[in-house]
Amino acid sequence: MTDPTATKSAETLTIREMCDSFDVTPRTLRFYEAKELLFPIREGTKRLFTRKDRARLTLILRGKRFGFTLEDIRQLLGMYDPTGSNADQLDKTCAIARERLALMEGQRAELDIAITDLKAQLAEGERLLAARRRQAAE
Amino acid sequence: MTDPTATKSAETLTIREMCDSFDVTPRTLRFYEAKELLFPIREGTKRLFTRKDRARLTLILRGKRFGFTLEDIRQLLGMYDPTGSNADQLDKTCAIARERLALMEGQRAELDIAITDLKAQLAEGERLLAARRRQAAE
DNA sequence: CGTTACATTTACGTTAACGTCAAGCACTCT
DNA sequence: AGAGTGCTTGACGTTAACGTAAATGTAACG
Structure with missing residues (x-):
């Protein structure tokens, strides 16, 4: 148990679970991955999103x-994730931050x-409205 | 004097003056006019921007x-300008407001x-940086 | 083993908000 | 009159952030 090759389930989310919990489309998640904003694990052909991915999203x-x-965000994310921080x-x-x-x-x-x-402006608008209603009631 | 046909100067700005004082391009101002966000006076072929236009911009x-x-903004502007306010x-x-x-x-x-x-995060990052500098100074 | 149900890749389409020519008026200065 | 400067109107180009469709894969269900 706790097989290192068995990366699936429990801690990770499928693309659909991810979409539902964040209210985004699969396209969006794949797009973010392509832009290197997310790095889901590839279990065979499928994606598995980790806790880190959720935080980043x-x-x-x-x-x-x-x-x-x-692109702005991608640079900022470097801040929250110290991988490759020479x-x-x-x-x-x-500096960016x-x-x-x-x-x-x-x-x-x-x-x-x-x-x-x-x-x-809103207060003014509603004042006007009230005045008109008084007018109309005469 | 105060000729009603002489709409130019003093109170109004040319497109260039407008661009300079707001740091936008002519294209932008024409675009906003096309989208009905601004309504400059047309003196012959040229545009003259009024005080209202400046406020709107x-x-x-x-x-x-x-x-x-x-488009959002265009709707909101109705709020600030009571023309055609039935x-x-x-x-x-x-309601929009x-x-x-x-x-x-x-x-x-x-x-x-x-x-x-x-x-x-920034504080944390700078803490790390300081630590590394101490390390490097040893 | 067929099919239903998602997932994946590839690729072209779309919208917003302008940028960037191109070609033609309108003034002014000389 | 010619030249220059600035403004005008098209009209096509561009970028970001996805949408959408087509073709393929694959995992599970009955």
Whole structure:
């Protein structure tokens, strides 16, 4: 037992299980693999997604929601996974991370502005609506 | 003076002035006009951008930074500009705005998570780097 | 052993948001 | 009048991030 060749089941997910739990299509997962964002185990011809793949996918999907490109995300993922981290590779990755961080904090500030703006406009819009309803009720 | 046919200058900007002050290309402005996001005055063959256009462009560019599509943004702009706002049009626009608002607040929450995550990873990365430098100095 | 049910690869299609010519007006300067 | 500069309208090209279809494989079920 715990046969090293028996990589299947329990800890790993099939492509379908993966799709269901993350709400993505198989095409997307294969695409991410082609772009070297995920590295599922190949059991014969099929793919088996590990815990690491799941963690990475979580980060990928999160990154996407902020307009980062997959290439941006691929570089950032180096940060979360220390494979092939020689000295100046890690250094570069840190530099990238600092840039992104600054970018994200700027984005947060802008988002706050946008939220405040939109709230104000919404209030105004609803004020107008209320006024019209009063008008219509006369 | 204040000739109503003389729509040019002072209050309005040419396409180039517009491009320079917003850091976009002419192509972009024409594209936005084609998509009905901007409505510059046509002085003969040329475009003249009004104060309203500038306000709209500010909002467009802001919206873009959060991954909203131009179509999303076009709908939101109805909110900020009450032209053609009959009763249930305004109502719909408010509904859209509320959705977006919820979306943006969710996005802000996630952004906070992502920032915290990235900060932690960055700290870890730099800790590793420091350790290696001590190693290399021995 | 046939077929049903997914998985896989290959490859072309699609959408958004512009970029990049090409060719022609419109002004202005000389 | 000629030259230059900038603006205009097509119209085709491009990139990212997948969608979708076709052909093949394969694992399990009855």
